[in-house]
Amino acid sequence: MSDLRDLYQEVILEHSKAPRNYRESPTANRKAEGFNPLCGDRFTVYLTLDGESIRDVSFQGSGCAISKASASMMTQSVKGKSVAEAAKLFESFHRLVTGLGHGNGDAELGKLTVFSGVSQFPARVKCATLAWHTLEAALEGKQETTTE
Amino acid sequence: MSIAAKTVSGTRLDLARVRADFPILEQRVHGQPLVYLDNAATSQKPRQVIETISRYYEETNSNVHRGVHYLSEQATNEYEAVRTIAKEFLNAADPREIIFVRGTTEGINLVAQSYGRMHVDAGDEILITAMEHHSNIVPWQILANERGATLRAAPINDEGELDMEAFSRLLGPKTRLVAITHVSNALGTINPVRRIVEMAHSWNVPVLVDGAQAVPHMKADVQALGCDFYTFSGHKVYGPTGIGILYGKSALLEKMPPYQGGGDMIISVTLEKTVYNRLPYKFEAGTPDIAGVIGLGAALNYVNRLGIENVGAHESTVLAYATAAVSTIPGLRVIGTAKEKAGVLSFTLENIHPHDIGTILDQEGIAIRTGHHCSQPVMQHFGVEATARASFALYNTKEEVDRLVRGIEKVREVFR
Numbered sequence: 001m002s003d004l005r006d007l008y009q010e011v012i013l014e015h016s017k018a019p020r021n022y023r024e025s026p027t028a029n030r031k032a033e034g035f036n037p038l039c040g041d042r043f044t045v046y047l048t049l050d051g052e053s054i055r056d057v058s059f060q061g062s063g064c065a066i067s068k069a070s071a072s073m074m075t076q077s078v079k080g081k082s083v084a085e086a087a088k089l090f091e092s093f094h095r096l097v098t099g100l101g102h103g104n105g106d107a108e109l110g111k112l113t114v115f116s117g118v119s120q121f122p123a124r125v126k127c128a129t130l131a132w133h134t135l136e137a138a139l140e141g142k143q144e145t146t147t148e
Numbered sequence: 149m150s151i152a153a154k155t156v157s158g159t160r161l162d163l164a165r166v167r168a169d170f171p172i173l174e175q176r177v178h179g180q181p182l183v184y185l186d187n188a189a190t191s192q193k194p195r196q197v198i199e200t201i202s203r204y205y206e207e208t209n210s211n212v213h214r215g216v217h218y219l220s221e222q223a224t225n226e227y228e229a230v231r232t233i234a235k236e237f238l239n240a241a242d243p244r245e246i247i248f249v250r251g252t253t254e255g256i257n258l259v260a261q262s263y264g265r266m267h268v269d270a271g272d273e274i275l276i277t278a279m280e281h282h283s284n285i286v287p288w289q290i291l292a293n294e295r296g297a298t299l300r301a302a303p304i305n306d307e308g309e310l311d312m313e314a315f316s317r318l319l320g321p322k323t324r325l326v327a328i329t330h331v332s333n334a335l336g337t338i339n340p341v342r343r344i345v346e347m348a349h350s351w352n353v354p355v356l357v358d359g360a361q362a363v364p365h366m367k368a369d370v371q372a373l374g375c376d377f378y379t380f381s382g383h384k385v386y387g388p389t390g391i392g393i394l395y396g397k398s399a400l401l402e403k404m405p406p407y408q409g410g411g412d413m414i415i416s417v418t419l420e421k422t423v424y425n426r427l428p429y430k431f432e433a434g435t436p437d438i439a440g441v442i443g444l445g446a447a448l449n450y451v452n453r454l455g456i457e458n459v460g461a462h463e464s465t466v467l468a469y470a471t472a473a474v475s476t477i478p479g480l481r482v483i484g485t486a487k488e489k490a491g492v493l494s495f496t497l498e499n500i501h502p503h504d505i506g507t508i509l510d511q512e513g514i515a516i517r518t519g520h521h522c523s524q525p526v527m528q529h530f531g532v533e534a535t536a537r538a539s540f541a542l543y544n545t546k547e548e549v550d551r552l553v554r555g556i557e558k559v560r561e562v563f564r
Contacts, residue, residue, distance in 0.1 A: 003178075003511060004507075004508060004511050004562060007507070008504075008508075008562050008563075013562075013563065017499070038519060039503055039520075039534060040519060040520045040524070040527065040533040041533070042533070062533050063501065064501035064502075064504050065500075065501060065504045065563070066504070068501075121507060123507070124503070124507060127503065
């Protein structure tokens with residue numbers, strides 16, 4: 001049960017039930033769809049880029065509690081950041097959920113550290129990173145991405 | 149967990165003894181005794197199968213159909229004996245109608261590529277159903293695309309049963325082949341194969357049956373069913389992975405071109421021309437999975453010894469018990485409520501994704517499958533992305549179902 005509570009922290013459950021920025025964006029100039037073919041999780045990330053700055057980010061779709069909460073908190077944490085900062089944040093987040101820890105020069109993860117429990121559940125890493133991969137695809141101007 | 153010898157009344161399985169045959173079931177997972185309810189994905193293997201494979205490698209290992217030496221003769225005899233065991237298991241008319249393949253998927257692909265390429269042309273139709281596993285959809289899509297033919301799928305109703313009226317309307321003079329599952333992997337529905345075969349044969353259309361989810365639970369008698377092809381995987385019926393059976397009526401197999409070329413499938417080869425071997429070897433190119441075949445033989449013998457009717461009766465009892473037990477859980481929806489079902493309990497929980505159910509149950513030592521079960525069209529029909537699926541085998545008990553129910557209560561607590 002202790003492992004389970006590490007995974008399903010209150011903040012994560014709360015975000016999965018009431019995801020933030022869960023909407024289409026009328027101003028979006030980038031959009032990408034992320035799909036996990038193994039489990040059917042599917043998210044669309046809408047991005048409003050103003051030069052190198054992420055002015056707005058939102059998402060829609062369906063998935064498990066981990067993937068939905070991660071998408072919700074991703075939108076909160078990259079909004080207002082530069083493209084380079086967001087990419088760096090994803091790198092740090094990826095290290096966190098794969099259990100590689102916090103390295104030198106890693107971005108400050110803040111609230112995202114609630115996902116540290118994911119590292120004990122290797123099968124769920126792809127859930128936690130789906131929205132981030134989708135964000136990355138949108139930033140690179142790709143239409144879709146998959147995680148397996 | 150101790151299991152009394154007669155936990156299940158009305159069936160003739162000695163569960164304690166049966167469970168003792170499966171070494172893996174003694175295991176603890178996350179500190180809890182393993183409850184293995186992912187049998188539709190793959191079943192566990194009894195000691196009899198594991199020991200047969202070890203013994204083969206320790207005492208008999210040799211190539212088949214080639215050597216004049218003692219070991220090769222022994223290996224060939226044991227290998228060919230399994231063909232007869234499989235022939236009897238399916239009640240085929242002739243052991244030459246039994247082809248060893250890698251599994252159900254290869255069995256279907258063999259028929260699609262060999263029979264299909266020969267008989268399906270532009271404008272023709274292939275008929276399947278909306279409850280097929282991807283392995284009984286994609287090979288036909290590939291064939292249809294290649295030949296300019298059309299793939300049609302008969303719909304299912306909200307219980308997860310085939311709409312027989314729609315099926316009969318979709319059959320017609322353009323239909324070249326019907327491919328249908330005997331038991332649905334995602335829903336557990338048992339299809340009325342005999343009737344389907346009669347309907348198809350009235351149009352002179354042959355029928356392939358995907359038996360992967362049927363043979364572990366019920367007698368599959370190909371002559372009684374009347375089907376033209378029947379295929380199943382060894383690993384779902386207590387045998388090893390990588391081996392399966394394709395049954396085909398000899399009259400059809402004789403006329404079909406080989407699926408793959410190579411050694412063992414030939415009579416003579418010159419650089420200009422090859423004479424193909426007779427049945428069944430025409431379809432068995434290359435060194436086969438000899439240990440797999442011999443292991444499969446041990447698995448079929450194991451099931452025969454228990455009696456497939458006893459196995460099926462026990463599993464029906466457990467499935468009925470599980471269905472009744474979960475029906476009291478608030479927010480739980482059973483997906484697939486056909487009158488005739490075998491082995492599978494698919495469900496969703498309101499506002500809780502199946503993956504989260506799977507992870508939490510795993511922490512309780514309970515193994516289930518979550519996801520689309522390689523049946524995305526079925527998921528689309530029921531308007532869900534995924535389901536949680538508990539699937540039962542001959543060694544599962546009512547006590548394990550109780551653990552599942554307590555596990556689901558735990559899931560609801562975490563998400564309260």
